[in-house]
Amino acid sequence: MVVISLPIGFFLVNELTKLSEDEQMVERVFTKQLESILFSVNQYSENVISYWVNNLDLPIECNSDAMQEVASNVLENNPSIRQIGFIETGKNESLAIYGQNPGTLYTRIIEDKEKVDALLEFLESDYQKIEILSLGKETGLYFIMKNQGSQVLCFIVVNTEDFIQQGLGAEIQQVSQELFQIVVFGPIDNSIVYNTGVDSPDISEVQHTPLWYFPGYELGIKLLSGTIDGLVSERSKKGRSMLWGLVAVVFIGAVFVIWNIRKEIRLAELKSDFVSNVSHEIRTPLALISMYAETLKLKRLSKPEKYERYIGTIHAESVKLSAIVNNILNFSKLEKGKKFFGLVPEPVNELIETILHSYKPHFEENQVEVSYTPLERNILIKADREGVSEAINNLLDNAIKYGKESGKKVSVKCITQKKNVFIEVEDNGIGISAKDKNHIFDKFYRVTKGDLANKVKGSGLGLNIVKQIMKSHGGAVSVKSKPGEGSCFRLKFVIAKNKGNGKNSDS
Numbered sequence: 169m170v171v172i173s174l175p176i177g178f179f180l181v182n183e184l185t186k187l188s189e190d191e192q193m194v195e196r197v198f199t200k201q202l203e204s205i206l207f208s209v210n211q212y213s214e215n216v217i218s219y220w221v222n223n224l225d226l227p228i229e230c231n232s233d234a235m236q237e238v239a240s241n242v243l244e245n246n247p248s249i250r251q252i253g254f255i256e257t258g259k260n261e262s263l264a265i266y267g268q269n270p271g272t273l274y275t276r277i278i279e280d281k282e283k284v285d286a287l288l289e290f291l292e293s294d295y296q297k298i299e300i301l302s303l304g305k306e307t308g309l310y311f312i313m314k315n316q317g318s319q320v321l322c323f324i325v326v327n328t329e330d331f332i333q334q335g336l337g338a339e340i341q342q343v344s345q346e347l348f349q350i351v352v353f354g355p356i357d358n359s360i361v362y363n364t365g366v367d368s369p370d371i372s373e374v375q376h377t378p379l380w381y382f383p384g385y386e387l388g389i390k391l392l393s394g395t396i397d398g399l400v401s402e403r404s405k406k407g408r409s410m411l412w413g414l415v416a417v418v419f420i421g422a423v424f425v426i427w428n429i430r431k432e433i434r435l436a437e438l439k440s441d442f443v444s445n446v447s448h449e450i451r452t453p454l455a456l457i458s459m460y461a462e463t464l465k466l467k468r469l470s471k472p473e474k475y476e477r478y479i480g481t482i483h484a485e486s487v488k489l490s491a492i493v494n495n496i497l498n499f500s501k502l503e504k505g506k507k508f509f510g511l512v513p514e515p516v517n518e519l520i521e522t523i524l525h526s527y528k529p530h531f532e533e534n535q536v537e538v539s540y541t542p543l544e545r546n547i548l549i550k551a552d553r554e555g556v557s558e559a560i561n562n563l564l565d566n567a568i569k570y571g572k573e574s575g576k577k578v579s580v581k582c583i584t585q586k587k588n589v590f591i592e593v594e595d596n597g598i599g600i601s602a603k604d605k606n607h608i609f610d611k612f613y614r615v616t617k618g619d620l621a622n623k624v625k626g627s628g629l630g631l632n633i634v635k636q637i638m639k640s641h642g643g644a645v646s647v648k649s650k651p652g653e654g655s656c657f658r659l660k661f662v663i664a665k666n667k668g669n670g671k672n673s674d675s
């Protein structure tokens with residue numbers, strides 16, 4: 169288990185760390201993406217303002233008709249612009265003012281001398297900077313341009329909320345793409361100036377950035393499908409459950425592989441036990457046959473009556489030998505699926521009586537008290553005589569082998585229940601433990617504990633053969649047993665229907 173758990177644990181810790189790093193990265197990527205959307209809105213407002221500047225920065229007299237036409241055009245096409253004015257910087261004189269009545273804004277601009285000087289310096293270095301002055305609902309944008317040999321300060325007064333709603337609105341709608349909610353907050357109490365959504369968003373879920381040209385105003389964005397935190401945690405939840413699923417699969421797979429390896433090792437051990445058990449079982453009758461045959465061959469018999477006994481032993485041992493070999497051959501055929509059973513309707517009582525009759529000498533030899541209970545009404549079962557006989561013989565062999573040392577009892581019963589006939593072989597022998605009961609039908613399995621286990625010889629094939637025969641009969645074998653109290657093996661057969669009337673016959 170340590171061999172499996174260690175690498176899986178290492179893998180898990182490694183993957184979980186990677187996952188949380190991924191989460192942080194995804195969160196950063198999402199945040200950056202939203203930032204760049206807000207950046208594009210700011211960029212757009214800068215483009216619009218630069219366009220106005222380019223339209224006004226002309227080498228024509230500021231109070232000429234031509235300039236008036238230009239300014240009127242700009243005012244007409246951009247309703248958020250309230251006023252356009254020109255001031256000669258050295259003299260601080262107003263050259264021309266277009267649009268609404270002159271407010272106080274331009275005097276405020278001139279008063280801030282430092283900023284004007286800075287703009288002049290920038291212009292000297294060929295950079296035309298745009299300066300901002302916020303005045304309540306209006307924003308003043310001003311810059312210096314060279315005009316008719318002098319430096320002229322041009323200012324544009326914009327109604328901020330009109331610009332946001334009319335000028336920026338369309339762009340904001342376009343970039344929101346129904347995926348995001350974009351909001352513009354005003355300078356007072358986060359009042360909403362523009363909103364692409366229907367509800368005002370929860371302020372804590374919104375990502376903010378200031379509007380470059382409109383001090384105090386802020387752009388806010390949020391995902392419509394939830395929050396970034398929510399999305400990231402959803403992703404990581406999925407990632408984590410997939411990871412746990414993977415770990416579970418790897419773990420189950422590893423346990424399965426180990427279980428299989430152990431099973432194969434166990435089978436290899438059983439096979440090797442089987443070879444030694446069978447060799448042992450074969451060696452004894454072979455030794456006896458060869459010894460008695462040699463004695464007969466050399467005609468060393470002192471008394472002629474011994475001749476019968478020797479011949480009898482040779483015969484009995486060769487029968488045992490051929491039974492062992494037959495068992496192995498039958499097992500091999502069954503394993504390869506080469507043994508075929510011709511299932512025909514057989515009367516149960518007669519079938520079992522015949523089998524018991526042929527087994528009689530073994531009962532006598534082992535001094536077994538046998539009882540037999542046939543069916544009251546004989547029934548036909550689907551059976552192959554040879555197969556059933558082999559299965560019952562194996563059960564009877566075991567009943568004797570694992571029976572009591574003295575006072576062996578075997579009871580054979582035929583029972584009918586619903587659509588099946590059962591044949592029970594019960595003994596009063598050593599019984600089988602609950603743990604062994606789960607394995608005795610496995611090939612090569614033998615119980616190796618207990619006094620009798622070592623004394624009694626066997627190959628571990630008998631019950632597996634019974635199981636395979638019963639399977640071929642469409643039936644099954646089961647066992648009830650308690651250690652020290654005996655065992656009862658039960659064979660289940662299918663009742664055969666008479667071809668003529670579909671009913672079973674009475675004998």
Ligand code: ADP
Pocket residue numbers: 566567570571595597598599600608613614615625626627628629630631632654655
């Ligand atoms: P074998 O008898 O050659 O060992 P089997 O496949 O016939 O092989 O039986 C498997 C094991 O089941 C036996 O080793 C024995 O421990 C147990 N067993 C089978 N029949 C009985 C029985 N009637 N009573 C007690 N144990 C039994």
